[in-house]
Every structure is written in structure tokens, then in C-alpha cells.
Amino acid sequence: EPEVTQTPSHQVTQMGQEVILRCVPISNHLYFYWYRQILGQKVEFLVSFYNNEISEKSEIFDDQFSVERPDGSNFTLKIRSTKLEDSAMYFCASRRQEGLSDTQYFGPGTRLTVL
Amino acid sequence: AQSVTQPDIHITVSEGASLELRCNYSYGATPYLFWYVQSPGQGLQLLLKYFSGDTLVQGIKGFEAEFKRSQSSFNLRKPSVHWSDAAEYFCAVGARDSSYKLIFGSGTRLLVRP
Numbered sequence: 053e054p055e056v057t058q059t060p061s062h063q064v065t066q067m068g069q070e071v072i073l074r075c076v077p078i079s080n081h082l083y084f085y086w087y088r089q090i091l092g093q094k095v096e097f098l099v100s101f102y103n104n105e106i107s108e109k110s111e112i113f114d115d116q117f118s119v120e121r122p123d124g125s126n127f128t129l130k131i132r133s134t135k136l137e138d139s140a141m142y143f144c145a146s147r148r149q150e151g152l153s154d155t156q157y158f159g160p161g162t163r164l165t166v167l
Numbered sequence: 168a169q170s171v172t173q174p175d176i177h178i179t180v181s182e183g184a185s186l187e188l189r190c191n192y193s194y195g196a197t198p199y200l201f202w203y204v205q206s207p208g209q210g211l212q213l214l215l216k217y218f219s220g221d222t223l224v225q226g227i228k229g230f231e232a233e234f235k236r237s238q239s240s241f242n243l244r245k246p247s248v249h250w251s252d253a254a255e256y257f258c259a260v261g262a263r264d265s266s267y268k269l270i271f272g273s274g275t276r277l278l279v280r281p
Contacts, residue, residue: 056210085268094273095211095257100266108266143210147267153199153218156269158211 054078056159058144064165065134073129073162075144084127085145085156086119088112095143101127134166169194171258171272179278180248188243188275190258199261200241201269202232206254214256217241228252253279 057076065071077084086098099109101119109117118130127146131138144159170193180186192198199218203211215226222234232243241258255276259269 058210083267085266087269095259095269095271097266097268097270100268102266108264108268145211151267154267155213155216156267157213158203160208160210 054157056144056146056157058142058159058162060162061160062163062165064167067136067166068133071131071134071164073131073142073144073164075127075129075159076125077127077144077146078148078157079125081146081148081157083107083147083150084119084121085147086129087143087145087158088140089143089161090137090140098129098142131164134164136166139164139166169198169260169262169270171260171270173256173258173272173275175275176273177276177278179280181280182250183247186243186245186248186252186277188256188258188277190241190243190272191239192241192258192260193239194260196263197236198241199263200232200234201259201261202226202230202241202243203257203259203271204228204254205257205274211257214243248277248279250279250281253277 059074084101089095099113100107116132141161143161145156147154147156172191201216202214217224217234255274257274258272
């Protein structure tokens with residue numbers, strides 16, 4: 053069964069450094085998402101991406117964050133200058149078509165630790 | 168605003184016992200509702216979803232959920248829990264906006280006693 057993959061599984065970085073989290077969505081999917089889960093808290097929406105542009109972003113997704121689909125298969129989340137509070141599990145998700153009836157498939161997550 | 172509440176942070180049940188995880192939502196129209204499970208070190212796996220029709224929804228791994236509009240609830244049930252069901256369970260509502268994002272509850276961690 054096709055699945056969403058994410059790399060790396062764990063990333064440790066120093067505060068102020070840039071990180072890029074990578075995701076490979078399911079191949080025929082068109083809608084892409086990033087969510088994050090701070091330890092012990094709920095999963096929160098960060099951003100959605102469709103047709104090579106952001107369709108919605110949350111308040112969390114400030115100017116330090118960016119997303120890109122550079123080559124038609126990867127979907128990346130970049131944090132320009134990490135802060136301690138960016139430490140979280142980051143999940144990528146994708147769906148095939150428009151509408152809530154279509155399932156969002158999640159990747160296994162990247163645990164980001166900012167020191 | 169849409170929101171989801173899972174009132175139980177932890178639940179412990181004995182293997183073979185029945186399970187009910189509570190979920191309450193706040194949404195103006197008929198909601199799209201989901202239950203996801205997260206096993207340790209794993210991503211979020213969809214257990215079941217409700218859009219319309221029969222209010223009792225069957226999912227994978229023997230789980231079911233019942234949509235009750237009058238109570239704004241979508242509780243997850245399983246008649247007999249297995250040790251492998253120990254995980255974190257998230258209820259979510261789908262947002263009917265341009266992104267169709269999911270809004271999650273805070274999760275319920277299920278522990279299973281041998």
C-alpha cells in the first residue's frame with residue numbers, strides 16, 4: 053500500500069540554525085499538509101499546499117517557515133532560524149483530491165529537537 | 168469556531184475488556200469526523216470516518232464509532248481490547264474551508280493491562 057514517507061526521523065539542531073524536513077507524499081496525491089505536535093499536546097495544522105502554492109496557513113506558520121515542492125515528488129518544510137519552541141514532531145500528510153471525504157494519509161513524522 | 172474535545176487524557180483497560188473513548192465536537196453544520204491512532208514511533212493511521220448516512224461507522228481493527236448529533240459526540244468503541252491496541256487515539260473534525268485541514272483533539276492514551 054502506498055505511504056507517505058518522511059526524512060529524517062529525528063533531527064537535532066542548535067537554536068538559530070536552519071532545518072529542512074522532507075516528505076515524499078503518495079505519488080498521485082495533489083494536496084499536501086504539514087502538522088506539528090509539541091510533546092504532550094495536540095496535533096496542530098501548520099500549512100496546506102495545492103497547485104504549487106499555499107492554500108492556507110495557521111498563525112504558527114510565520115515568516116520563519118516556508119514550504120516547497122521542488123521536484124514534483126518531494127514536499128519540504130523549512131524553518132529558517134529555529135527556536136527552542138520549534139521542538140516538536142512534524143507530520144506531513146497528503147490527499148488525492150478535493151473534499152473532506154478523501155482520506156488524509158500521514159507520514160511517520162520527524163522529531164525535531166532544538167537545543 | 169470548530170473544536171474537538173477528548174475529555175480523557177489516559178484510559179486503562181484490561182485485555183479483553185470493552186473500550187469507549189469519548190469525543191465531543193463543536194461545529195455549526197454536519198461535521199466530517201475522524202478517528203486516528205498513533206502507535207509509539209508511528210504516524211497517524213486512520214481508523215474510521217463519518218460523513219453522512221448511518222450514524223454507526225465501522226473501521227479497521229474492530230473499532231466502531233457512533234455519531235450522535237444531539238450530544239455532539241463521536242465516541243470510539245471496541246468490544247474486546249487487545250494488548251496491541253495500546254496507543255494514542257485522536258479524534259478530529261474536518262474543516263470545510265479551502266484547505267480541508269483536520270482539527271484534532273488533544274488525544275487519549277490507552278493503556279492495556281495484561
